[in-house]
Amino acid sequence: MESLKNKLIKFMSGRYGMDQLYYALLFLALGLMVINIKVNTPILMVLSDGLFVLIIFRSFSRNISKRSNENDLFLKIWNPIKKESRIFWRRITEIKVHRYRKCPKCKKTLKLPIKRGKHRVNCPECHENFEVRVII
Structure with a gap:
């Protein structure tokens, strides 16, 4: 078993591996597969299989800088969401x-405690004073 582990480590050295985009594509592909179980359309099957091929290609890729740039672009979109x-x-x-x-x-x-009616709030970021009205 130790020999197999060493062979796998040697094979994966210099390859990109897994990142956040890998996991997002994996969950998307699995979600499409689950939906395809109910709907049973060839389009969803082709999309999920294509995503799995892309996942495998990205994880075994030796072009680490390009895969890293792809992940950074994904994170720029994903983190605000x-x-x-x-x-x-x-x-x-x-x-x-x-x-x-x-x-x-x-x-x-800003996260404010409930104080019904109008009251003034001081922003801790820019120190702007403004009125807040809480009805319910």
């Missing part, structure tokens, strides 16, 4: 105790 979705779900789970408002100057989202 991930951040906004986390804020959205946090807003839903904390709706009874906090309200979220954006600063009109720097656009930073």
Whole structure:
């Protein structure tokens, strides 16, 4: 078993391996496969198989700089989506105790305790004072 492990390490040296784009493509391909179980169309089968081929190609690629640039481009798109979705779900789970408002100057989202009515808020990022109105 140790010999097989050493052979695998030797084979993968100098190859790109797995990154965040790898996992995103993997989950997308698996999701398409699950949908294809219900729908059973050849288009989804070809798309999921094509994604698996792309995943294998990327992980065994020796062009590390190009694969790294692809992952960086993916992360530039994915990280803002991930951040906004986390804020959205946090807003839903904390709706009874906090309200979220954006600063009109720097656009930073502020987490405020519920104080019904109008009151002034100081943004910790840009130190702008602005009025917030909480109805519910």
